[in-house]
Structures are given as C-alpha cells and as structure tokens.
Amino acid sequence: MSDSIMPTYGRLSVTFEKGLGAWLWDTSGKRYLDALSGIGVCGLGHAHPAIAATLAQQGSTLIHTSNLYHIPQQQQLADELIRLSGMEQAFFTNSGAEACEAAIKIARLYGHNKGIAMPAIIVAEGSFHGRTLATLSATGNRKIQAGFEPLVQGFIRAKFNNIDELREIAKNSHDAVAILIEPIQGEGGINIPDDNYLNAVRELCHEQGWLMMLDEVQTGICRTGEWFAWQHSDIKPDVATLAKGLGNGFPIGACLVQGPAANVLQPGNHGSTFGGNPLACSVALTVLKIMEDEQLVARTEQLGEQICTNLKQAFADETGVVDIRGKGLMIGIELDRSCDVLLKDALEAGLLISIQADKTIRLLPPFILSDEEADELVTRLVKVITTFLATETVCSLGKVS
Numbered sequence: 001m002s003d004s005i006m007p008t009y010g011r012l013s014v015t016f017e018k019g020l021g022a023w024l025w026d027t028s029g030k031r032y033l034d035a036l037s038g039i040g041v042c043g044l045g046h047a048h049p050a051i052a053a054t055l056a057q058q059g060s061t062l063i064h065t066s067n068l069y070h071i072p073q074q075q076q077l078a079d080e081l082i083r084l085s086g087m088e089q090a091f092f093t094n095s096g097a098e099a100c101e102a103a104i105k106i107a108r109l110y111g112h113n114k115g116i117a118m119p120a121i122i123v124a125e126g127s128f129h130g131r132t133l134a135t136l137s138a139t140g141n142r143k144i145q146a147g148f149e150p151l152v153q154g155f156i157r158a159k160f161n162n163i164d165e166l167r168e169i170a171k172n173s174h175d176a177v178a179i180l181i182e183p184i185q186g187e188g189g190i191n192i193p194d195d196n197y198l199n200a201v202r203e204l205c206h207e208q209g210w211l212m213m214l215d216e217v218q219t220g221i222c223r224t225g226e227w228f229a230w231q232h233s234d235i236k237p238d239v240a241t242l243a244k245g246l247g248n249g250f251p252i253g254a255c256l257v258q259g260p261a262a263n264v265l266q267p268g269n270h271g272s273t274f275g276g277n278p279l280a281c282s283v284a285l286t287v288l289k290i291m292e293d294e295q296l297v298a299r300t301e302q303l304g305e306q307i308c309t310n311l312k313q314a315f316a317d318e319t320g321v322v323d324i325r326g327k328g329l330m331i332g333i334e335l336d337r338s339c340d341v342l343l344k345d346a347l348e349a350g351l352l353i354s355i356q357a358d359k360t361i362r363l364l365p366p367f368i369l370s371d372e373e374a375d376e377l378v379t380r381l382v383k384v385i386t387t388f389l390a391t392e393t394v395c396s397l398g399k400v401s
C-alpha cells in the first residue's frame, strides 16, 4: 500500500469496487453481506437508483452556491426534518462531529446569554461525539483524547444511564447549562439505557433550565425503528445532532433545535462553506422520501426483531454469548471475551461487522434487507461466532493444561 495517506486508520486487507443493495464486491469478485452499512451510513444500501438519479440530476444542474444566498433545497430539507422530528430549526453541516460542535456552541452561547461566564456541558462516560477538539473532549474515551491535551474545558463527566448522578451534579454545579448524550451509545458498545432514563433526563433538564441535547448521529434517521431514537419515549430534546444515515454516503449532517435552543445562534455566530449545499440537500431529501414511501421505519423495527430473535435462539445455550441487545437495526452481541479477531473471521465468511468496546459485535445493517438476507446475515454470523468461541475455548484449555 502507498504511504501517501496518513496512517490514521488500521484498515482490513480488502478493497471493495462495487456495491448493490446490501452487498459489496471486492476486487477479486468475492461478495460480502454488508451488516455495517459503512458504519451506520448506507441505510438504503449501495447504488440505490433513486439516489444515483438525484446525484446525476442535481449534479448536472447546480452542485454548490454558498450560504451567502438562499438555497431552496436546504429550506425544503429543513422543513422535512422539522416535520419528522417536531423540532423548530435546522443548521446543516458536513459530518457528525460538526453537528455536535454546533450543539456545543449553542449550549455555550445559551449559557452566556443566561449570564454564566464558564458554562459547562454534562457528558457521559463511554460516549462518542467525534474527533474535532471540542467533540473529542466531550467524548468519554481516554484513548481518543490521549495526546491531544490540553482538551477543551467545560465538560462535566457523568455515568451513562444514571439519573442519580445527574441529580447530584444539579445540586452541586452552578455552571451546568446542558447535557449531551447519545440515546443509545454506539461506539461505546450498543449501550441501551433503561426505558425511563430519557424521560428522567428530560424532566431534570426542564427543572434545571438545562438544554437536553441528544447526539443522534448514529441512532437518527430510521436506524432504531423510529425516525429519531428519542421517539421511543414521549419526549423531545432541545437540540439533536444528525449525520450518518441522512445522506446515505453523501456527506451531510444537521443540528436541530427547538424551544430554548431556537434562535440562540444569530447571524455571524456560526457557519460552514459546504454545509447544506444544493447537492447534499437534494440527496438527503431523496433519502427521506424513499424511507417514508417504503415505510422503512416500521420495516427496520421488524427486521431488528427478526434478527435479534433468531440470534437469541441460536445462542440460547452458548455461555460465551453474554448478551444480545438492540433497537431496530442497531444491534450488539456481547461476548465473554475480547473478540477483535472476529473482524477478519467475518470478512473471510463474507460478512461485514464491527467490534466495539473489545467484546461487543456491532451490527448496523441496511434497512432494505430482504427477509432472506436478514436470515443469511444471522446464519453467517452464528457460524463465525460459534467457530470463534469453540477455537478460543480449545486454545485457553490448551494453555491451562
């Protein structure tokens, strides 16, 4: 491999050259079932004809102007996102980290507007919000922060899914102005909070005058069997960040606001050269239209249940599988041991997955899976995991003797 690319990624030794639906083909012609969707991005699968048509049509009409001018596609996309989310306003970015940066800036400005000189944002252990300086400072993973000190100040760290700790912070901190959490932690290992957690956070935020900010970069846009994961409860955040699934691979993100977070950002406070350009917004409009026309929110929920039920059945007697958890097509299979090596085993078996938090296999398959493809995914995965657990047991037994 050429060394003209900075070595920031530990890449697997495979190169894909084409895709169709839930499948990818490598340069040798081998076919892979994509159960990761480019890390939760290509919910509509690869080479979707309607997206290709939008790219061609808008690309040959007008790709980019500037946020110095009105952009009708941006207005339409904002209207659609507002309709689906019940939020009030949108700001468009090019990535998830940028959407979270916007949220962080909104929280700080909101704090300053209330006369708080050093506003602080409560963030969770095990969280992930991006790789820019502010978002890596917000992220609850030392590995991601190490070497980049001094970190951005103004974050208070709390345990995820622990409302009592948030109540303690409320008692002791006069500078807290917002809380930023993922409704389900993705990079942290598919950590799903208790059913009433988001409701309790919402109530506390109301009580304290804190902005409730949800990072829906991974969970948003149909992934969990709702348009937005907060819609599984009967609450609405003040700020929500989106990216990944919104463009199905075309880079676009968004920060949505409502209530006390609306109109906090004023002219000159924030901006982006590319954010919300005609091409990105046209693609995202097509993505939302397909999801709605094909009722993929309901389908995602159903597929998730099918996959989780089948996995639970297959591993009912397997002690090496500690937990199988998921919402919609955001699924984690936690093993009792480190399993990074499974990435390569799965690749060999023609299956794309990821490993999070050392022991959890993460699935983020596309929403357009057929029932047969969903079954095929389970068959391949069960085989890979079963073989891995059997070999590992033999190895460790070998070590003991």
Ligand code: PLP
Pocket: 095, 096, 097, 098, 100, 128, 129, 130, 131, 182, 186, 187, 215, 216, 217, 218, 219, 243, 244
């Ligand atoms: N927030 C969450 C919850 C994410 O999962 C990610 C990426 O994995 C990000 C933010 C950062 O998004 P991006 O890589 O597009 O900057």
